[in-house]
Amino acid sequence: MSARTCWSCGGAVAASDALCPACGKVQPAPAAGTQPDRFATLGFEPSFDEPAGLDETFRALSRKLHPDRFARATPQERRYSLEQTTRLNEAYKTLKDPVRRAEHLLSLRGVQGDPKMSPEFLEQTMEDREKLLEAKMSGEPLDALAAGVREKRDRTLLDVRRLVENGGDLSRAAELLARMRYYARYLDEVEGRSVEL
């Protein structure tokens, strides 16, 4: 990690510092292309579970960094504030969602790329969707189907957690995590209907 200095007072600034520790001036966001650690952006250690105090920290940092706080500042500082707030919002969105958070945790541990889905899982997904389509056509209640998929989703997330926390096979964890998208899409379709009626 290359050392940065504050553009205003010349003091030392760490990559994760949004504000200069010495003079308090807002700093430019780290260059694009560097692998961002979303946990560090909010001052947390990487973890599978939602860091304690995430919401409070997000609000406190927003109050310091948001463009509204720099409406009277120089164009340079306004630009930095926009960059930093954007980065903060990205980080918060990632850490707030269990799946995004787990995906990010895996990428920080060096697991990259889209995992291959097993044919068995894809087959199962197709069957689930066919059942959903049939239930929709016949007007059956969808609650039981949704509950089944929700249970599968929750179980899968627990499996991911076990693998991540006990030093298990991380590429297996990534594959399980990729299944969450299928579950989410399925549940969206179910809920999309029941809420509008």
Add this chain to the structure above:
Amino acid sequence: MALFQISEPGESHAKEACTTGAVGIDLGTTNSLIAIVLGDGKPHALAIDEGSTLLPSAVHYGSGGGPGSVVVGGAARRLAAEFPRDTVVSVKRFMGRSSADPETRRLSPYRFAEGESGVVRFVVDGGRVVNPVEVSAEILRALRTRAEERLGIKVHQAVITVPAYFDDAQRQATKEAGRLAGLEVLRLLNEPTAAALAYGLDKRSEGKFAVYDLGGGTFDISILQLQAGVFEVKAVGGDSALGGDDFDRALAEILLGNQPRTPHKIREAIDAAKQAKEDLTRVEVTEAMGKRVTQSQLESAIRPLIEKTGGPSRRALRDAGVPEGKGLDGVILVGGSTRVPAVRRYVRELFGMEPLADIDPDEVVALGAAVQADLLTAESPQHDVLLLDVTPLSLGLETMGGLVEKLILRNTTIPVRATQEFTTFADGQSGMDIHVLQGERELVPDNRSLAKFTLSGIPPLPAGLARVAVTFQVDADGILSVTAREQLTGVSQTITVKPSHGLTDEEIERMLLASIEHAEQDVQARLLIDNRVEAQRILKATEKQLESNGDLLAPEERRQIEAQMAAVQKAALGTDHNAIHSEVEKLDQVSADFAKRVMDRGIERALKGHSVGEFDQGELSPHAQKAYSALRDAEETTD
């Protein structure tokens, strides 16, 4: 109290009373207001038109006021009857709208000029040509100068409110109008957010609030959370083709009964209905067109309309993570139509609590905007709170097959950025079309096209090797800029999305509603595309197997498979995804034996030292894959 102090235009007095001269402006469809935070720390709406805080949003050019003159407000509205073409009312409906839009002409009695850029342009007295941004600027200028007279100080900075559903073009147009009127636009603020700001600070309470905003022609719902000095918008929604005007029409129906419906009679009935509706906010029974009208009669007439606000409200509650309103701390009423008792009753049922209405629903938006203006400019703001707003609609890009890839979902906190990598489709492809879209639907034509541009200068590479990163950045005003960058060479292009015409509320709402109504249709469209892709994949895989293992087939078997391949090909040209699916299934069946023989040969080879795993499973149909798995299992157990 402070309002009292400034009602006498005493200059020194006002200067003390207000710190920065930054105002909040509610630029409304029917009326506009201007407000400011004074020395007492409270926002005050200024009386600026004929003793009222409401300035009718009407601009009259020439004729009545003399050649070249411009009249704004109540006086202009009265001139509208005599000079309908020279008096622009409800200009907000035209903001960001294209002149090619049939709605434009349907809306009004105006004469339009043909514009080169596609922007609506009105021809008024003396052949003068003005566009909606200029008309809005006249309203803003009137607000500014009258506020300056009232306060005795210069007003040069403003927060202007816009409907939460205003798109990029409409926001840009509003900002432009502010600049034309000599105002620095500090921020565009969503109207419901402004209302919540006025209430949240007034109540000094923390928690989650719903803002239920029912005006003359639009309905807006927002869910916000106030915590630790941060006001966070969690979700927005609405129906912009629903409002008090619809109530008037419903009641007018009853008043007319089976009387003959001349235009004059209908007009009379609607006016009588409006009056009766107004009366019934105070009394139980009134009279209109010689008929006795009760509150319960009115309620049964408009109840189905009021219930239409339920869908968007429930969706916003769900998006905000407070399904059914469980965990909601308050409901705020905004807009004149929320004065109707039946509306309040419905809101009470819908959210399960008594709504808050102690700030004048006409003024609350301007008051909130004034608070935000103070927050942005004051050395030490009266209220130390920060607003975090969201994107009202999803933003995405066109991808292969006419589908939309969403980069930023609706209700995402702004400012926000999202990057997605795309690759080239053809060998040596040197340019890439970037098509930016706004909306919730899955197919390109069903969404609003914001901009199109081409990234050129991509180095000639085999298909799939070039990497183009497209980045969307939405700033704190909700305005989007797009950057496309080729990763190898660093060739890049940036645009701020500034379309010359925009969507109206109605169009956005129609798109949103359509996205729900057409969810099923979208699924069908996607199924069709998916099935076509699947059909092509299977055809290619089968062809390949025929080429390399065709010797395993008798001529009759081969003919059968080829005939079925032709059937798949034909079905794939049609639009029935079920037909494609069933032909693909049939191809699976007629080639099942062939697939098994190919497998057997593979196993044979594997036993001679090759692995079955060398087979590319991806090229096999699901049925063949199943057969393959079964074979492999059998192989393992026999080991």
